[in-house]
Amino acid sequence: MADPTLDEVNAITHFALYPKVVQDNFFLNAPFTARLRARCMTPFPGGSDMRFTFLYAPMIGGFYAPGQSFNITKPQTYTSATFQPKFVETNVTEYLEQILVINRGPNSAFSQIEIDLKNAMNTISSIVAVAMNREGQSAARSSFINGWSEALNDGVTFSWDGSTYPNYGGQLRNGAVGNALNSIPLWAGTAAGAAAPITYGILEQSYRDCCRGAEEPDLGVCNKALFSGILMRIQPQQRFAQERDPYFGASGFKINAATVLADEYFPSLRYGQNNAQLGNWLTSTIASGTGNAALSNFPASTTCTVGEVFCWFNTRKWTLYYAEHPLFGFGFTGFKTGWDHTRVAGQVLGMVNLQCQAPWANKQILGLAA
Numbered sequence: 001m002a003d004p005t006l007d008e009v010n011a012i013t014h015f016a017l018y019p020k021v022v023q024d025n026f027f028l029n030a031p032f033t034a035r036l037r038a039r040c041m042t043p044f045p046g047g048s049d050m051r052f053t054f055l056y057a058p059m060i061g062g063f064y065a066p067g068q069s070f071n072i073t074k075p076q077t078y079t080s081a082t083f084q085p086k087f088v089e090t091n092v093t094e095y096l097e098q099i100l101v102i103n104r105g106p107n108s109a110f111s112q113i114e115i116d117l118k119n120a121m122n123t124i125s126s127i128v129a130v131a132m133n134r135e136g137q138s139a140a141r142s143s144f145i146n147g148w149s150e151a152l153n154d155g156v157t158f159s160w161d162g163s164t165y166p167n168y169g170g171q172l173r174n175g176a177v178g179n180a181l182n183s184i185p186l187w188a189g190t191a192a193g194a195a196a197p198i199t200y201g202i203l204e205q206s207y208r209d210c211c212r213g214a215e216e217p218d219l220g221v222c223n224k225a226l227f228s229g230i231l232m233r234i235q236p237q238q239r240f241a242q243e244r245d246p247y248f249g250a251s252g253f254k255i256n257a258a259t260v261l262a263d264e265y266f267p268s269l270r271y272g273q274n275n276a277q278l279g280n281w282l283t284s285t286i287a288s289g290t291g292n293a294a295l296s297n298f299p300a301s302t303t304c305t306v307g308e309v310f311c312w313f314n315t316r317k318w319t320l321y322y323a324e325h326p327l328f329g330f331g332f333t334g335f336k337t338g339w340d341h342t343r344v345a346g347q348v349l350g351m352v353n354l355q356c357q358a359p360w361a362n363k364q365i366l367g368l369a370a
Helices: 010-011 031-038 097-102 112-131 199-209 224-233
Strands: 042-043 048-053 078-083 087-093 219-222 242-244 253-254 258-262 285-287 301-303 308-313 319-322 329-332 343-356 363-369
Touching: 031 042, 031 112, 031 219, 031 258, 031 319, 042 087, 048 319, 048 343, 078 343, 087 097, 087 112, 097 112, 112 329, 112 343, 199 308, 199 363, 219 224, 224 308, 301 319, 301 363, 319 329
Parallel strands: 042 319, 219 258
Antiparallel strands: 048 078, 087 343, 219 308, 242 253, 253 258, 285 301, 308 363, 319 343, 329 343
């Protein structure tokens, strides 16, 4: 260490701090989460679980000849999917010496508590945003949100995270409920397993897979690498009509009835991360799909590069549950003290879970090159 530690000029000169804000150079934008918060949030009033009921079979019927006896067997045609409350927290720890003695008065440029509490809210929001892309049913992730990687699956084809999900909401896919809870992931890469550029045909085909009657997707989501790729490759001579998303303020464009937005926490090879604090949204390689090769377009028996991921969402078919109690509705516990030190700690707490009532109305596309 230099002796003395400050030279003459630094010892007698104030420093300039401008702008008087703390610049956020860490957290990213998550318009998918913002859209779900704006359109799909439902208070959880309490109970052992949260459910939705769905129809999966018709009644018995058909043409008959006069005098023929009817089959009066009563079949089961509907059931419920169940999801458990999932809890998330972010910790805030302070030292009394710092917040009560040092970081106060006119010589305090910023409030340490205010900065840390804002950081905590951004942290917990980002953790939830990343978890929405994943799953919450494997042993290692049973405490996590039931995200869209498990919802948008058919039980036999790999999702972007390299897993298949034979069950959803506690119900076995392809069993008694048939394909009522199925959404088949679509491979858009090459037959050799490499990622390939997006085409309008892929976007249109996958969009129509989500349509049934008047129901159609209202949201398309990808990371910004693919977002730019779509704009550069699809109709380069005529840009899509740009529009401002009313729920988040992000700039997007329309395809059919859906607004396409770039979400920086969406799975990506170029911009994804495997972040120890927030989670993993970095794509890798997965085994090829085998169960629905004709419908999923997966090549047989090869390793596939996931690359960039695109999803169509019908947000009318999603519910984002949150706790009615304000403490678990992303509230702060307040600081709690210990007996033998001056450290205080508090937590931002949340109860949240995500469920999709109609997986068929949504679609994930894998194997896209930016």
